Amino acid sequence: MNHLFSYFPRIKNWALGHRPPAAARVARGVNRAVSSSMENTAQRSGNEPSKLPYEFIKxxxxxxxxxxxxxxxGIVYKGVYEDGGEIAVKVLRNISGGLDDVEFQKEFDNLRGLKHPNIVELVAFCNEIVEEPAEFQGQQITAGRVRTALCFEYVHNGGLNKFISDQYTGLGWSERYKIIRGVCEGLAYLRLEIENPIMHLDLKPENILLNKNMVAKIADFGISKLFGEENTKKTMSVIGTMGYWPPEYIKHQIISKEFDIFSLGVIIVKIMVGQENYNYIVETPARKSIKFVHESWKNRLSKTxxxxxxxxxxxxxKRCIKIALDCLKSNRQERPTIKHIVACLKEKDTMFYEDDGDSSTLPSDINDITINSTPCSALELVEHNTLAIMDTVHTLNETETSFFPQSENGSDLKLLDSEDTELLHVQPRELCFPFMSSLEVLPRKKAMISCSLQLNNKENDRVAFMLVAKTPKRYLTRKPLCxxxxxRxxxxxxxxxxxxxPVTSSSDSGGDYFTLYTTLMSQYDLRDHDKDSISVKYHKLFEKAKLAGEEVHELKLRAICDQPAQGASSSDQIIIVPDAQQVxxxxxxxxxxWILTTNHVGIIRVWNYHTMETLDSFKLVIYEPVCAAKFIARExxxxxxxxxxxxxxxSYDQNQHDKTLDAQDSCITTLVVHPTQPFVLxxxxxxxxPLIKLWDWDRGWACTREFRGHTNKVMQVTFNPENKDCFASASCDGTVKIWSICSDNITTLKLGxxxxxxVDYFTxxxxxxLIVGCQDKTAQIWKLEMNGCFEKLEGHAGHISAVxxxxxxxxxxxxSLDGTVRVWNSITYKLENIIGFNLGAVYAFGCIKGSRMVVGCHEGIAMVKISLP
Structure with missing residues (x-):
């Protein structure tokens, strides 16, 4: 000890009882800061954290x-002053030789200004170089070593993990609710009320401390220093704690501000139902989980x-469990913001804090905590989802409603007036097929009329549906639509x-109708079943649900055939003739x-998509497939x-055949026209x-380049809209290659x-x-500079045929070959809409100006309007 004291004479004097005035002032300042924070967390001392020597910490x-x-x-130790005051000391580990001054300053600056009732306060710190004996090349030397420590207020009850139990034992609801609210308000403070928002990234019960009055205080911000001002990073470093990781981190190592929201959801569920019931709650459909938790707590609370x-x-x-389940959504962009969570928790609850034992530390009104009205940069990525989140907030503020629909008395049609009692919001409630007079029917055309039915799922559970016609023979389908x-x-x-x-509702009140059956879908998935047996599987699903006492809703939708209202027209059109099949x-x-279609029996047809009339048609090779045709509008x-x-x-202008050239040795499957140059691939x-050829029509349709490199059939090529000298090709060899028509450069992306x-490009x-359609029924998203899959779009039940x-x-x-087109948000990759045509496999589609698209299917052509989010 004497040797050590020779380096620190002032510490030696202090230890021997001769405390110099400066050290005494430091000790008194620390004691005052710690005592102040322990006595009343709502009243802050306002003192800056004191700097302590490392030997004093020891x-x-x-x-x-x-x-x-x-x-x-770091490791946290308990420190006790001579007057009995207590402190928690976090000694930071040496990482890669220790934290340098810049790293420490960043960590310290993140923490020194934090003043909030639900945040553990920093009261002192240490950062100095200590001379210590060390061995170097077999010799004992003295070397300087950085020693860093952060000293926090001591929180007597320790971690929340010691208090988590099931909803029938342990803490009462009042205490649990106060803890939930405190954690949310603390997290909101870190995100919204400080200059440089902090991401915790290791939020778990062990890092939520409870003081004597059971006020929650968030602790341990050691990881947040890694991120500085960045809002989202991709890293391979292991952070946080397993069990609190969101799916995007588990799958792709993506770290973003939604990381903490997911962890918060796990914590809220465990506070409400305990560790043992956690898996049941998160694996059960949300509607059932909410009902279970609500009724369990209602039974317990009603006793007192x-x-x-x-x-x-x-x-x-109900509000808390709904918030928690929203936080646990697998799509991170759909999780609520902490701002909306806090606002929802404060709604109409201030009158119930008189029994909580520590009401002085909690705001009495929603306006007591200032949340910036303008979101900071850390929140920009979810601005697109504000409306969806607000829907969630309104739902959380609702009072109890019945979980079961009420049918109309004396009616054979269960037309439900309140959408809140249904699993799906259904529009329209009356299916009106526009009547076509005989004068409107084109010669030799099998006239078809259609209408769209929208099933809108505004909740967080998967909903299975089955639509059954009363008289199936009247419609294209002979089987239920499932x-x-x-x-969402x-x-x-x-x-x-x-x-x-024409059959109007007034003239035939007992007319035809469809019955829509809906029920919550469990983890069991029907999408991999054979399409010929899927109707049977859905029938069994609904029968099983009824026998088990599950919610099965029935809604009858009247079907009528009538003249459309004046000035109205149907945006959906269906063509079912041989020329329109197997497109x-x-x-x-x-x-x-105009739209140009080819099919598998050798017919090329040009349609006017306003009238769906044929403008021209011709056959190339009778009863042999024609797989590719393109407009070259400038010529x-x-x-x-x-x-x-x-x-x-x-030449469609001259109505003549201009050129024939032998291009490939077998069936041509793809033709792609360069957007500006006289080139065709x-x-x-x-x-x-597998050979790709480049043709130049300004040079007499000469083949000017050949591109080799794939080892199996090439399925599609597409030009890059931003770098028109490049194109991408997708192949059955499992790769996408990026080619240049001006050089020999080739980039190969392997997709497993x-x-x-x-394949197609998007920005x-x-x-x-790149978005790449795969045989495994997924569409993969690739960032061009990354050598790996960035995201997967999942849900189709058949191979992806067009993207x-x-x-x-x-x-x-x-x-997809499953007969549907799926519409995804290109920013968030959220699934917005599924369109089912009941025309068999989808082979190709094209976009018409506005929000319409034309889709070529196995049994016909459909033109539909896309419902925009």
């Missing part, structure tokens, strides 16, 4: 003998309280029937209202490729020699060895990405 912790806990970057207070507490229970509506998504059904005489490609003219041409590898050029279905069926936040960026809206479109 002495008050008795050489770090009593450990309170440990975090990712009643009346208005019981009702208010039950509303708090499916699953994902959370719209499922659009296109219903089709042959032309019918293999679709192209939309950039200026004329007023149509180019097609036939089953023998021949390219044909037609072609490829065939040749598996042995599975067959790739289609997100000024960076380019595209919508040319006008921030939407990604994916078509």
């Amino acid at each position: 002495l008050i912790t008795k050489d770090f003998s009593e450990e309170l806990g440990h975090g990712t970057f 309280i009643s009346g208005h207070k019981l009702e208010a507490y039950c509303n708090q229970v 499916g699953i509506v994902p959370p 998504c719209v499922y659009t059904l296109s219903l089709t029937m042959p032309k019918q005489p 293999s490609s679709i192209d939309v003219h950039p200026t004329e209202p 007023k041409w149509i180019i097609t490729g036939d089953g023998n590898g021949v390219i044909h050029v037609y 072609s490829l065939s279905d040749d598996e042995d020699d 060895g599975q067959s790739l069926l289609c 997100r936040r000024n960076q380019q990405y 595209s960026l919508h040319p006008e809206h921030r939407l990604l479109l994916t078509g």
